[in-house]
Amino acid sequence: MHSLTSGGAAFLAPRALVVAALLLTAGGASRADDSLATAAPADVGLFVELRDASDLLLPLLEPQAWLTVAQFAGQPAALTETEQWRQRVEQTVNMSPADAIRTLFAERVAFVADDLRRMQDAAILCRPAGAPQPLIARWQTRPLPSSGRTSVYRLPHEIGLAVHRDVLVFGEPAPHGMFDRVVQQLDAQPQAALAGDPVYQHLLARVPPNPDGIFFARLRRKSPATAPASAPSTSRPARNPFSDWPLPLGGSSNVLLALHRQDAVLHFSVVGDAAGHSATPPASPQELVATLPERTLLAWGGSVDYAALQQAVAALPDQNLLRLLTRVHQRPGTLQRLVAALEPTVAVAIGTVTPESRELAAPPIPSAALLLKARDPLAAAEQWANLFHSSLALYKLLLLKLAAPPLVPPVEEVTLAGVPAELLDLSELVSDEPEQTPLGELHLAWALDHDVLIIASHADWLQQILAARHGQAARLALDLGRPAANQAAAAAVPRPTSLFVAQAGPLADLGRVWLQYLEQAVPAVLNERWWRHYQPGGENVQIGARVLIDRERQRLVVQTVTAGLPAEGVLKPSDEILGCNQRRFTTTEPLEELLRGLADRPNARWLDMLVERDRVVRVKRVALPFVDPVEVLRRVIAIGQVVQRVVYAEDVPDPAGTRGFLTVELRGGRPPLFPFAITPPATAPVSLSATVPAAPASMSAATPPEK
Numbered sequence: 001m002h003s004l005t006s007g008g009a010a011f012l013a014p015r016a017l018v019v020a021a022l023l024l025t026a027g028g029a030s031r032a033d034d035s036l037a038t039a040a041p042a043d044v045g046l047f048v049e050l051r052d053a054s055d056l057l058l059p060l061l062e063p064q065a066w067l068t069v070a071q072f073a074g075q076p077a078a079l080t081e082t083e084q085w086r087q088r089v090e091q092t093v094n095m096s097p098a099d100a101i102r103t104l105f106a107e108r109v110a111f112v113a114d115d116l117r118r119m120q121d122a123a124i125l126c127r128p129a130g131a132p133q134p135l136i137a138r139w140q141t142r143p144l145p146s147s148g149r150t151s152v153y154r155l156p157h158e159i160g161l162a163v164h165r166d167v168l169v170f171g172e173p174a175p176h177g178m179f180d181r182v183v184q185q186l187d188a189q190p191q192a193a194l195a196g197d198p199v200y201q202h203l204l205a206r207v208p209p210n211p212d213g214i215f216f217a218r219l220r221r222k223s224p225a226t227a228p229a230s231a232p233s234t235s236r237p238a239r240n241p242f243s244d245w246p247l248p249l250g251g252s253s254n255v256l257l258a259l260h261r262q263d264a265v266l267h268f269s270v271v272g273d274a275a276g277h278s279a280t281p282p283a284s285p286q287e288l289v290a291t292l293p294e295r296t297l298l299a300w301g302g303s304v305d306y307a308a309l310q311q312a313v314a315a316l317p318d319q320n321l322l323r324l325l326t327r328v329h330q331r332p333g334t335l336q337r338l339v340a341a342l343e344p345t346v347a348v349a350i351g352t353v354t355p356e357s358r359e360l361a362a363p364p365i366p367s368a369a370l371l372l373k374a375r376d377p378l379a380a381a382e383q384w385a386n387l388f389h390s391s392l393a394l395y396k397l398l399l400l401k402l403a404a405p406p407l408v409p410p411v412e413e414v415t416l417a418g419v420p421a422e423l424l425d426l427s428e429l430v431s432d433e434p435e436q437t438p439l440g441e442l443h444l445a446w447a448l449d450h451d452v453l454i455i456a457s458h459a460d461w462l463q464q465i466l467a468a469r470h471g472q473a474a475r476l477a478l479d480l481g482r483p484a485a486n487q488a489a490a491a492a493v494p495r496p497t498s499l500f501v502a503q504a505g506p507l508a509d510l511g512r513v514w515l516q517y518l519e520q521a522v523p524a525v526l527n528e529r530w531w532r533h534y535q536p537g538g539e540n541v542q543i544g545a546r547v548l549i550d551r552e553r554q555r556l557v558v559q560t561v562t563a564g565l566p567a568e569g570v571l572k573p574s575d576e577i578l579g580c581n582q583r584r585f586t587t588t589e590p591l592e593e594l595l596r597g598l599a600d601r602p603n604a605r606w607l608d609m610l611v612e613r614d615r616v617v618r619v620k621r622v623a624l625p626f627v628d629p630v631e632v633l634r635r636v637i638a639i640g641q642v643v644q645r646v647v648y649a650e651d652v653p654d655p656a657g658t659r660g661f662l663t664v665e666l667r668g669g670r671p672p673l674f675p676f677a678i679t680p681p682a683t684a685p686v687s688l689s690a691t692v693p694a695a696p697a698s699m700s701a702a703t704p705p706e707k
Contacts, residue, residue: 036110036125037195041185045115045218051108057101064638076605076623092155094138104128123171123178148187203256207269213259220253268662288347288371289499293464294474301347302498306339338383345373353460354679355440361678362438363513367461372453381448417466421447423459496649505667508640510676511633528628543567551588570620579610
């Protein structure tokens with residue numbers, strides 16, 4: 001038995017866009033008896049429903065937006081596949097993707113999956129505007145056996161179609177799959193459906209009535225068996241990806257989002273089933289976030305458990321620099337006195353600055369700031385100064401080990417927006433000529449403003465924050481308006497326990513400027529292959545499947561699949577892997593061929609495998625963990641073309657369960673909130689080849705593991 005190294009998602013079928021689009025925009029029911037939840041099995045782990053939402057889905061047909069939502073759905077794709085996808089939609093339902101959305105999803109559409117980690121085997125349910133029969137007459141259908149009241153067909157590209165009265169169901173017609181389960185549910189009694197599930201009903205009763213959309217997910221549930229009973233267990237319990245999130249997701253086993261639309265603004269009521277309890281009064285970060293500058297791109301405010309934070313640092317490896325510094329400061333008690341002087345309320349803010357000393361023409365650079373509310377401001381400032389200067393002294397001592405240690409400049413006392421501050425210029429530590437790099441400057445600047453200690457990565461960003469706090473500059477907008485249905489609920493949240501703000505439109509505008517700059521200055525980084533050798537975890541990752549080699553038949557037989565790794569939800573025990581990268585294995589060493597195919601895969605973000613299951617051969621796409629900053633930039637741009645701003649506020653703890661409010665402002669065709677430009681203006685194309693490390697000469701894969 002062998003383990004496959006490296007892994008995600010099935011080959012993109014026409015349902016992939018819908019899968020991801022629903023996850024991005026969430027989704028709906030006007031009346032309980034109209035909801036498609038009556039057709040969803042009671043034990044599903046993910047249910048998303050929308051009504052009258054064609055206008056929300058159509059912008060997601062733009063290629064980069066399509067790729068973004070496909071990535072969110074666990075089905076990564078390449079830009080070259082967008083046209084293939086459009087052709088498959090037209091061949092399957094005899095209409096363009098835009099017409100399919102307008103026609104099939106005109107009244108109601110729902111997405112049903114086993115859970116957030118296993119969305120490849122999913123089903124799409126919809127109620128079109130007219131009768132289904134004229135639509136079916138236009139399609140190339142092949143009847144499949146059916147013993148109930150639901151008619152079942154096979155469409156081109158192995159897509160299953162079920163018709164039950166005025167409801168259509170699309171999915172993969174595999175035995176015991178989600179499509180098969182939905183068909184059985186349609187033939188069963190309604191009370192066995194999700195609509196009758198007590199957990200679902202309880203959460204639905206806690207949101208305003210008559211929502212335009214519903215998103216329901218079970219976050220903590222026992223993973224299904226991934227191996228035969230006779231096989232040794234190699235799986236581990238699936239970890240809840242939201243267990244560390246703030247309320248209402250953190251601690252909840254089930255969450256529900258209800259959507260209410262108001263023109264270009266989407267309002268979501270968010271509820272979870274974790275009972276609220278707090279031994280200490282909840283933090284109120286609103287005063288920190290609401291006084292940030294108007295041009296803040298990202299902001300979060302909430303509470304920090306300093307005791308738990310210190311425990312997390314203590315659990316780091318012995319040689320970790322952060323743990324070593326913590327030990328140094330614990331001995332004289334500086335760290336403990338600083339924590340004692342602080343309140344748990346904190347905020348983090350990301351903005352942009354234009355370095356004054358930068359000679360290279362480049363876009364604005366991001367800058368971060370940490371805002372700490374103090375119960376004893378003078379003591380907090382004193383202990384922070386002690387902490388900083390002792391750390392700086394230790395750093396200088398370590399530099400003495402170098403043959404030519406860099407010069408660390410002294411700390412300067414400055415005045416920013418009328419407030420005394422201190423500044424350490426770290427630019428020389430980044431580059432010998434920082435003014436010739438896009439970064440230009442790197443600072444550590446801090447100031448005590450009344451009862452808030454503010455620490456920033458650039459003096460200009462600190463000055464912008466101080467100016468906004470003192471009313472000398474425009475402030476960040478938090479109130480995007482609330483619909484009438486949420487007025488009563490909103491009145492119960494005068495002081496939210498946490499806030500999150502993302503100005504997605506400006507983020508996209510800044511990302512677009514940086515992308516244009518990179519295309520001119522460092523085009524090599526636009527190729528994802530350049531990033532393959534710069535991954536945080538290295539080039540080797542685990543797929544999470546143990547296999548037996550069938551040399552005679554030139555294939556691999558899956559024995560077990562490990563929960564939490566990429567193959568989960570894609571491969572199953574008894575699956576037979578016949579090849580990869582669109583090629584079948586041709587030797588008696590299929591594992592060696594798979595490892596070579598993994599090293600030479602066309603796209604670093606996934607591996608396509610030929611898999612035979614139930615005598616049907618399909619391409620299964622296994623998504624691999626891979627970080628390409630340029631692709632992330634493109635995804636940010638795609639989101640910001642659809643969404644302008646996002647504001648999320650959480651309620652105070654409540655015995656009935658956690659609650660929050662999410663507001664999404666759509667961008668539409670509106671102009672940028674504020675512009676970004678390359679400064680100083682470039683007079684000619686610039687080149688940064690000297691400032692960017694070249695990719696290693698060898699692109700060979702790591703040595704395959706021993707058998």
